[in-house]
Amino acid sequence: MWFKHLHLYRLHGMQLLSPEQTAMLLEEHAAKPLGNADARRMGWTAPAGRLGGGQLLHTLQNDGHRLLSALRQERLLPAPVVAEEVAERVADIEAREGRKVTRKEKTALKEQVTEELLPRAFVRSQKIDLWWDTERNLIGVNASSRARAEDVLDLLRETLGSLKATPLSSQTLPIRAMTTWLGDPASRPADLQLLDGVELKAKGDDGVVRARQVDLDSDEMQQLLESGRQASKLGLSIEGQLSFVMHDDLALKSLRFGDALIEEADHADDGDDALARLETDFVLMAGCLRDSVARILEWLDGENQQEPAAQGDGHV
Template identity: 85%
Template sequence: MWFKHLHLYHIHDMKLLSPEQTAVALSEHAAKPLGNADARRIGWTAPAGRLSGGQLLHTLKNDGHRLISALRQERMLPAAVVAEEVADQIAEIEANEGRKVTRKEKTALKEQVTEELLPRAFVRSQKIDLWWDTERQLIGVNTSSRSRAEDALDLLRETLGSLKVTPLSTQTLPIRAMTTWLGDPASRPADLQIGDSVVLKAKGDDGVLRGRQVDLDCDEMQQLLESGRQASQMAMAIEGQLSFIMHDDLALKSLRFGDALIEEADHADDGDDALARLETDFVLMAGSLRDSVARLIEWLGGENQQEPAAKEASND
């Protein structure tokens, strides 16, 4: 269950429900199988899987960490398949009735074909894990897509009745910090290690340059920075904790936890118990994420106190 990606959000002015109250709320919005007419659906699922007894919430009471998982299901009905079937039906109508099908009829045919084909479409399921640090008022969503992260937060908002969050923002913009660290090794924090991949963005319309498995301290890289390019993505590591690619929106992707943490998890005596395995992994992962995010925020000058308007909704 080790996270691969992380979109970070700050929680504002929230009255925290107890674990028991939260578990009840989650159960009321648990994932259900897609109905024949449903194109997509999202609900809560057990983070540890089917063998965990259906437990929807995992908490580390002494540390304030919570773990929940959303299951997003979507029927895969390619537009080309619908278009082909609609075209066949239009051709048949025009041949049999000797007339052109109107635009209104075409729209109705498309809706009808979609409704008929949808129950036979394949279902794609995606599990989206959320790490909730109740002490630091942070939520981290394990998905590569910002829109998928927002889907999970919308579900949490509906579940809790109200949730006010904004994407985590720092005093120093990530693109500015990454560019500075890349161009000036002396400016790098002591525990920061530069990786071997970067995306450089030009200020004008000159596109982007991507470098992989390259020496980021080479002379050519310095020349590109001197020409005005900025680092919009960069591989880095926090020594002994976590390596990742930081994006200019503060998304952390391609997470890789320290070898010592993974070895400690592998050596834990949890047998074939899926729940015990998840609890072990979560303890180690949550601690590493809290420390790593706190350190990263510090390197970026602390949180931005002038947050943009937070998204909020209520079921009241």
């Protein structure tokens, strides 16, 4: 269950419910099989799976960490399949009735075909984990994209009835900090290491430069920076703790936890119990993520703590 990606959100004005109250609400929004007419659906599922007894919420009481998992189900109905069936029906109507099918009729046919084929489409399921640091009012979603992360937050908002969450932001923009670290080795924090992989964006319309397995301190890299390009993605490491690719929106991708942490998890005595294994991994991972996020914010001169103007309970 080790996270591969992390989209971070700050919670505002959150009235924390007890684990028992939260678990009851999660049950009310638990994942259910897709109905024949459903194109997609999201609900909560057990982080440890069926072998974990179906428990929807895992809580570390002493540290305030919570773990939840959303299940996103979606029927796969390829657009070319629908288009082909619509084309056949249009051709049949035009041949039988000797007239051209109107655009409005084609739209209605497309809706009819989609409705008929949807129950027979394959279902793709995706489990998306959510880490909730209740002591620091911080949420991290293990999703490959911001859109998927916000889908999970929307489900949590619906479950709790109210949730005001905004993307975590820093005093110094990540793109500015990453560009500075690339251009000036002396500016790099002592425990920050540059890793392989960088993406440079131009201010104008000159495209993107992506580089791997290159010397980030080379003259060529410095020339790119001097031409006005900025680092929008950069491989970084907190020495001995966590490595990742930082994006310009403060998303952390391609997470790799330190070898010592993984070895500690591997050597834990869980008796091959799926629930015990998950909770051991979660204890270690949550502690690492809490420390790492705090350290990254220090690199970026602290958090931008100005709460946005109230706009309901949605994202702002």
